[in-house]
Amino acid sequence: MDSQRSFLVIALAIVSFFLWQEWQKDYGPQPAVATQQVSSTVSGSANNGSSASMLMDSPDTPAVANSTPNIDQNRRIKVSTDVFELEIDSRGGDIVSVKLPEHNLTKDSNTPYVLMRQLPGFEYVAQSGLIARDGPDRTERPLYQVEKTQYQAQGTEPLVVPLRLTHNGMQIEKRFTFTPGQYDVRVEYFIVNNSDEIKTVQPYQHLLQNIDSGESASMFMPIYRGAAFGSGEERYKKYNFEDMQKTNLSVSTQAGWVAMLEHYFVAAWIPDSAGTNQLYSRIHGTNKGVIGALGTAIDIDPGQSASITATFYAGPKVQDELAKLANGLDLTVDYGFLWFISQLLFWLLTKIQLFVSNWGLAIICITLIVKGAMFPLTKIQYESMAKMRNLKPKIEELQARYKDDKQKMGPAMMELYRKEKVNPMGGCLPMLIQMPIFLALYWVFVESIELRHAPFMLWITDLSTKDPYYVLPVLFGLSMFMMQKLTPMQVTDPLQQKLMMWMPVAFSIFFFWFPSGLVLYWLVSNLISLGQMLYIYRGMEKKGLHTRKT
DSSP, X not given: OOHHHHHHHHHHHHHHHHHHHHXXXXXXXXXXXXXXXXXOOOOSOTTSOOSSOEEESSTTOEEEOOOOOOOOGGGEEEEEOSXXXXXXXXXXXXXXXXXXXXXESSTTOOOEEEEEEEETTEEEEEEEEEESTTOTTTTSOOBOEESOSEEEOOTTSOEEEEEEEEETTEEEEEEEEEOTTOSEEEEXXXXXXXXXXXXXXXXXXXXXXXXXXXXXXXXXXXXOOEEEEEOSSOSOEEEOHHHHHHOOOEEEESSOEEEEEETTEEEEEEEOSSSOEEEEEEEETTTEEEEEEEOOOEEEOTTOEEEEEEEEEEEEOOHHHHHHHSTTGGGGSOOGGGHHHHHHHHHHHHHHHHHHOOHHHHHHHHHHHHHHHTHHHHHHHHHHHHHHHHTHHHXXXXXXXXXXXXXXXXXXXXXXXXXHTXXXXXXXXXXXXXXXXXXXXXXXXXXXXXXTTOOOSTTOOOTTSOOTTOHHHHXXXXXXXXXXXXXXXXXXXXXXXXXXXXXXXXXXXXXXXXOHHHHHHXXXXXXXXXXXXXXXXXXXXXXXXXXXXX
């Protein structure tokens, strides 16, 4: 089997993989979770300015109120740190806007990336509160008192933003603590019971977002946008908006988290793991998805105090940082079923980048390492291809002899292969073994925030996007054409000959939409393969095992 056929195998495998992904998305099995039917509680306070208020009929049935957002800029508390431009609504203490000044919206813009926002027609917010019998969020979102509406982080000291409320004999402070350089925010409730009776409250945290399709439109760049969660039993599970529309999520766990994902970025709630948390999802109205965590109800005796803590994260998918916050949260950098290979390659890529200080050079180095490690398989592949070409006259002789007797031709061919010590699949199997590495690297380039807007040189200013001038795909096609010239086609069927002839063009077009970092990998890989082919064939020529054909 010649190298062109091997490339065809790669193309078919890649296309099959993405088609399988699309089929799984539409027809695959749904996540297995316990379900419960919950009736929606409709708030009677339409004028309270709340958005998707969290109420409850009983301690285990949280529901989302049907209310319309009333965006009041006068209630906004603006918080600025080195990594955040964030806004908190004093109604409920909801996080209603998150901008990330360290990450531009596009490569050449100075506009910060907007992760969360509350706008007419679109809402993506993080809400939290206290419900149960005495919770202030039991019937409507409370209006907190604030000291000021502008907060600016200074130096390396944590920034504390307090919101205070007197409710039903309780003094409540909802406190947000921002640490410079960190995307995780500590959200705490400090409650003092000044009454003469026991007070019962129950914390919740959830994320609300307008429903999206869940995947990007491109089959070859499928970017997930939707919810996910982690529990003690499942470290990471996608739960998209379509899943929410089919069934309500209900999972009990001691250590867990909920999140909304988009390309390179994530917003997540990590509730206190001291008690049991109920992870849930809801559809609010017709076009908003909610995923959240309901904590354990606590009783506060008269004259006593209590504190409740949760962590909110909004920022890039930095695996090391996410892994510190919760078990499995780092898996939101979703490398798919080959995650174990992708993580190894990503680790190696980051270590190389520390030395070369350029992600493009790091890709070239990792290509050299991968091709070097795979050289024994490559040698088997090309030697097998050369031996098969040498056997071509004998194979044609057998085909002519047994052209009318297919049953005898099969055993005769196998006997020829055995006698000549040739494995007819030897040229294909090594390539298939290398396929997982290609797919794993694909997900590294698609999912890793470190490669977002990472420049290489010259016109390649962003390795995570396609080549703007398609130079790399064209060079890849030329390198493939050179490999064809080095190993001429041995097929006789005219259709197959035309197919092989057009393969470099087809692959160039195929790679037009791929991240330039991935195309760079394949271009360098092809150039190394050309050198390896010359080396292997020259060695075989010296042994009289191969004759170069022109």
